[in-house]
Amino acid sequence: MKPLVLAAAAALTLALPSGPARAAYPDRTITMIVPFAAGGPTDVVARIVADHMSRTLGQQIVIENVAGAGGTTGITRAAQSTPDGYTIMMGHMGTHGAAPAVYPELKYDPTKDFAPIGLAAGTPILVVARKDFPAKDLKEFVAHLKANSEKLNEAHAGVGSVSFTTCTFFNSILGAKPTRVAYKGTGPALNDLVAGQVDYMCDQIVNLVPQIQAGTIKAYAVALAERSPALPDVPTTKEGGLAEYQVSAWNAIFAPKGVPAEVVTKLSDALQKALADEGTRKRLLDLGGDLGNRAAMTPAGLQKHVESEVARWNKVLKDAGAAK
Amino acid sequence: MAEDTNSPEVSPPRRRLGRSPRDFLAGACLVALALFALWAGSELDPGSLRSPGPAMVPRAIALALGAVGLLVVAFSLLEDGAKLGRWPLRGPIFVSLAVVAFALTIRSVGLAVAGPLVVIVSGAASAESRPKELVLFALAMTAFCIALFKFALSLPIPVLVLPGLFVL
Amino acid sequence: MGDLVQNLALGFSVAFSLQNLGLALAGCLIGTLIGVLPGVGPIATITMLLPVTFGLEPVGAIIMLAGIYYGAQYGGSTTAILVNIPGEVTAVVTTLDGHEMAKRGRAGAALGIAAIGSFFAGSLATLVVAALAVPLTKLALLFGAAEYFSLMAAGLAFAVVLARGSVLKAIAMILVGVLLSTVGTDLDTGIERMTFGYAPLADGLDFAVLAMGIFGFAEVLRNLEAAGKRDVVRAPLGRVLPTRDDLKRSAAPIARGSLLGAILGILPGNGAVLGPFASYTLEKKLAREPGRFGRGAIEGVAGPEAANNAGAQTSFIPLLSLGIPPNAVMALMVGAMTIHGIVPGPLVMTRNPALFWGVIASMWIGNLMLLVINLPLVGVWVKFLSVPYRLMFPAILLFSCIGIYSVNNSPADVLMAAGLAVVGWVFIKLDLETAPLLLGYVLGRLMEENFRRALALARGNIATFVERPVSLGLLAVAVLVIAIAVLPAVRRGRDEVFTE
Numbered sequence: 001m002k003p004l005v006l007a008a009a010a011a012l013t014l015a016l017p018s019g020p021a022r023a024a025y026p027d028r029t030i031t032m033i034v035p036f037a038a039g040g041p042t043d044v045v046a047r048i049v050a051d052h053m054s055r056t057l058g059q060q061i062v063i064e065n066v067a068g069a070g071g072t073t074g075i076t077r078a079a080q081s082t083p084d085g086y087t088i089m090m091g092h093m094g095t096h097g098a099a100p101a102v103y104p105e106l107k108y109d110p111t112k113d114f115a116p117i118g119l120a121a122g123t124p125i126l127v128v129a130r131k132d133f134p135a136k137d138l139k140e141f142v143a144h145l146k147a148n149s150e151k152l153n154e155a156h157a158g159v160g161s162v163s164f165t166t167c168t169f170f171n172s173i174l175g176a177k178p179t180r181v182a183y184k185g186t187g188p189a190l191n192d193l194v195a196g197q198v199d200y201m202c203d204q205i206v207n208l209v210p211q212i213q214a215g216t217i218k219a220y221a222v223a224l225a226e227r228s229p230a231l232p233d234v235p236t237t238k239e240g241g242l243a244e245y246q247v248s249a250w251n252a253i254f255a256p257k258g259v260p261a262e263v264v265t266k267l268s269d270a271l272q273k274a275l276a277d278e279g280t281r282k283r284l285l286d287l288g289g290d291l292g293n294r295a296a297m298t299p300a301g302l303q304k305h306v307e308s309e310v311a312r313w314n315k316v317l318k319d320a321g322a323a324k
Numbered sequence: 325m326a327e328d329t330n331s332p333e334v335s336p337p338r339r340r341l342g343r344s345p346r347d348f349l350a351g352a353c354l355v356a357l358a359l360f361a362l363w364a365g366s367e368l369d370p371g372s373l374r375s376p377g378p379a380m381v382p383r384a385i386a387l388a389l390g391a392v393g394l395l396v397v398a399f400s401l402l403e404d405g406a407k408l409g410r411w412p413l414r415g416p417i418f419v420s421l422a423v424v425a426f427a428l429t430i431r432s433v434g435l436a437v438a439g440p441l442v443v444i445v446s447g448a449a450s451a452e453s454r455p456k457e458l459v460l461f462a463l464a465m466t467a468f469c470i471a472l473f474k475f476a477l478s479l480p481i482p483v484l485v486l487p488g489l490f491v492l
Numbered sequence: 493m494g495d496l497v498q499n500l501a502l503g504f505s506v507a508f509s510l511q512n513l514g515l516a517l518a519g520c521l522i523g524t525l526i527g528v529l530p531g532v533g534p535i536a537t538i539t540m541l542l543p544v545t546f547g548l549e550p551v552g553a554i555i556m557l558a559g560i561y562y563g564a565q566y567g568g569s570t571t572a573i574l575v576n577i578p579g580e581v582t583a584v585v586t587t588l589d590g591h592e593m594a595k596r597g598r599a600g601a602a603l604g605i606a607a608i609g610s611f612f613a614g615s616l617a618t619l620v621v622a623a624l625a626v627p628l629t630k631l632a633l634l635f636g637a638a639e640y641f642s643l644m645a646a647g648l649a650f651a652v653v654l655a656r657g658s659v660l661k662a663i664a665m666i667l668v669g670v671l672l673s674t675v676g677t678d679l680d681t682g683i684e685r686m687t688f689g690y691a692p693l694a695d696g697l698d699f700a701v702l703a704m705g706i707f708g709f710a711e712v713l714r715n716l717e718a719a720g721k722r723d724v725v726r727a728p729l730g731r732v733l734p735t736r737d738d739l740k741r742s743a744a745p746i747a748r749g750s751l752l753g754a755i756l757g758i759l760p761g762n763g764a765v766l767g768p769f770a771s772y773t774l775e776k777k778l779a780r781e782p783g784r785f786g787r788g789a790i791e792g793v794a795g796p797e798a799a800n801n802a803g804a805q806t807s808f809i810p811l812l813s814l815g816i817p818p819n820a821v822m823a824l825m826v827g828a829m830t831i832h833g834i835v836p837g838p839l840v841m842t843r844n845p846a847l848f849w850g851v852i853a854s855m856w857i858g859n860l861m862l863l864v865i866n867l868p869l870v871g872v873w874v875k876f877l878s879v880p881y882r883l884m885f886p887a888i889l890l891f892s893c894i895g896i897y898s899v900n901n902s903p904a905d906v907l908m909a910a911g912l913a914v915v916g917w918v919f920i921k922l923d924l925e926t927a928p929l930l931l932g933y934v935l936g937r938l939m940e941e942n943f944r945r946a947l948a949l950a951r952g953n954i955a956t957f958v959e960r961p962v963s964l965g966l967l968a969v970a971v972l973v974i975a976i977a978v979l980p981a982v983r984r985g986r987d988e989v990f991t992e
Contacts, residue, residue, distance in 0.1 A: 047546070066901050067695075068900065073695075082487075158679050180948075181945055181948050181949060184679060191633075191816045207835075210836065210840070214838035286833055346921075347923070357671075364688070365686055375947065377681070381674055385671045389667040392663055416913070419716075420910040421910075427893075427910065442889050443887070443890055446885065449713075452881075452882040461883055477543075479898055481897070
């Protein structure tokens with residue numbers, strides 16, 4: 001039966017229209033590995049950007065969701081794939097920033113094993129609390145936290161998640177030591193925050209906008225240099241006197257190390273074009289996306305960004321004793 | 325369970341593994357599983373009841389499982405029950421081999437090969453299989469799956485990967 | 493009340509547009525067709541079909557997705573009945589009596605009553621959602637970690653009742669399930685538990701993998717051994733649709749199941765999984781001859797299927813009114829909505845009433861379509877049983893492999909399923925039932941999470957579980973159910989050994 005299969009395979013190959021001469025990249029579908037489940041913030045950014053890039057490249061970019069171990073499963077696989085430009089990935093603050101500190105046995109080095117293409121869009125981090133929390137602004141909140149942190153409960157979506165790492169950073173700036181309550185994902189954590197069972201959390205803006213608009217939770221600050229157009233009434237951490245706290249759950253496209261330079265240029269151009277497109281920008285901004293870090297939208301800029309992020313999270317997490 | 329296909333025949337009392345050999349083995353397996361879990365989690369911190377650590381629940385459950393397993397063993401010595409019955413290995417071997425073959429080939433070679441492999445290898449698990457029919461069926465089912473999953477639903481599932489030659 | 497009528501009128505005006513009707517029909521149809529592939533459960537089905545909706549405008553996309561969801565659920569029940577392979581945890585209950593009915597040549601009746609029960613439950617649940625979405629949301633927020641822990645404890649108590657054979661062994665299997673649920677990275681500390689450094693285990697065992705391996709594949713192995721005796725295939729097909737007597741027997745279970753499922757589905761902590769189990773327990777307890785359960789009792793299909801569908805509908809409540817997905821399927825829905833630029837939240841209802849009420853109205857339409865699609869299809873599905881098993885099982889394996897693979901695009905998941913198949917086969921040989929294991933697995937994880945969360949919030953005060961009245965009440969239910977199940981079973985169990 002084996003020969004039969006082989007014969008069938010050979011027949012299929014022979015029937016192909018394309019000869020041995022390679023057409024210009026890309027001549028077939030590109031797979032973009034998204035290391036999180038379909039529908040999450042990173043997946044949404046990936047789909048919006050890939051949609052426009054497909055049009056520029058003239059080949060479809062198919063999203064393959066490979067979730068697991070805080071995104072490192074998917075990135076490990078992508079890093080090991082053939083560097084021909086047909087497998088690329090949407091990396092993330094976690095997978096290409098915090099992961100080395102959280103996963104000591106990580107099988108890739110974010111700064112060395114990738115050909116950066118460019119930053120796509122970040123989703124800013126918000127500091128939010130239950131709606132009846134006594135503090136009226138970030139200053140009062142910070143003061144309250146410094147004085148009473150041990151009585152308070154902070155919700156996060158599990159060790160290694162964005163809400164965990166970014167809030168570790170927040171707590172360490174203030175020296176706060178709340179009880180950290182783990183949830184499986186931000187959904188249940190948010191549920192308990194809305195219900196007033198926990199006091200505060202840090203999370204990506206996408207999940208929070210509707211709750212804040214409805215007044216079911218209170219937003220104290222957005223951890224960005226400028227206010228987010230999605231929530232123009234929420235002040236920045238800088239305005240609130242906590243300029244050190246600036247984090248964004250950024251998403252960026254990478255290819256495995258060793259892809260031809262021509263491929264990097266093509267992908268990078270397509271990405272830039274997508275991010276310059278009004279329709280694409282609007283879709284990203286409507287979700288609360290952050291397109292502010294223009295410097296990191298180029299391959300070289302992204303490489304620098306990754307290096308500084310790895311260094312930052314390594315320090316934050318090691319100092320907080322949260323790294324393993 | 326009474327009408328089940330591998331329905332137990334009541335054994336005459338006092339055979340080697342107690343009066344109900346099947347239950348004896350079941351209980352022993354449960355106890356072994358509990359011990360295995362205790363060993364696997366032995367390096368974890370149980371914490372305290374006020375602040376449970378990662379080992380608290382698994383350890384408590386493993387201890388409970390061990391206790392229930394011992395009870396099953398005890399009853400198997402006291403009450404008459406089923407014999408062990410036949411354990412033909414042909415099914416489990418070929419079925420798991422078929423699934424393993426799929427897992428190993430789906431990414432490296434693709435569905436065009438993994439599909440027929442599952443069908444043909446698993447076919448060897450049944451004495452009723454007819455080789456010619458099975459091969460045709462394997463090719464037809466694979467073609468159907470490729471048409472459905474790859475083309476109709478455009479899932480990111482590799483169909484045929486021949487390194488350097490062809491990728492679909 | 494006037495509001496309700498007005499709102500539903502708005503909803504139906506949206507849903508009854510030709511395009512949206514078409515999308516609901518298309519969604520139900522392809523959801524059913526993909527979901528009916530054995531081994532492809534609702535989550536795999538929705539993951540596969542999600543991109544199909546990307547090109548549509550938001551309301552239409554959500555309506556179609558909802559249709560896909562119902563279709564996938566019903567498709568999952570179909571495989572549970574026909575080939576004893578549940579696509580998700582709620583369908584495990586359906587296998588108990590549904591597949592037994594199929595073995596007795598009554599597959600058509602089981603499929604028919606599932607469709608009818610689901611339709612009735614869906615209609616009731618649509619009304620519940622429309623009338624009570626807002627007030628019920630507040631009730632759901634009263635449930636904290638301690639209450640969820642106790643609810644899951646009550647759920648595990650129900651699991652004991654599922655046992656067909658020895659209660660002791662059933663308890664053991666529940667414990668094995670709970671034990672398996674602790675494999676993976678610990679949520680609170682990030683430490684890996686019992687993974688032996690094997691990376692694919694870091695996130696624990698996926699339910700689809702466990703169910704397919706230990707239950708589905710093992711079922712194939714069981715059938716292979718029974719060569720020649722496979723009554724599934726040989727039994728006369730008989731009447732395709734349920735008889736009047738079937739309907740009479742099923743009416744009350746359907747009503748009770750709908751109510752139970754609707755209530756449990758509202759809870760944001762994935763209470764919907766408990767609906768079918770609770771319903772099965774209740775029907776078995778109320779039945780005049782509980783011995784018929786597990787041997788093809790139609791009530792054991794009708795009640796749980798109704799509960800399942802009612803819960804599937806009302807689990808939209810936390811999503812639509814709170815913006816919080818209660819389970820994996822709903823999380824996918826949020827993703828789909830986000831991609832369409834709608835982030836579900838408390839304001840969707842006031843800001844986008846056409847969407848909110850349109851989706852609610854289309855729930856009912858979706859259920860109607862399921863009935864319309866599936867009653868005629870019952871005959872077709874039943875015909876598939878006449879495919880010889882020597883060809884059926886390789887096809888089952890092929891679809892299952894693809895289904896398992898496509899959830900996470902992970903060959904490691906397929907590999908684990910192969911290993912679990914052998915484990916499941918050993919369990920069958922030792923007469924250890926796997927249905928309680930699956931329930932223990934699902935509830936165990938939630939139980940541990942909430943146990944530790946509740947203790948963290950109560951600063952280590954273990955009395956928190958009995959000090960909170962709702963929690964205390966649920967724990968009391970758990971104890972009661974165990975007592976009812978275990979005491980007579982111990983006595984009866986002994987009797988049965990001697991009488992059989």
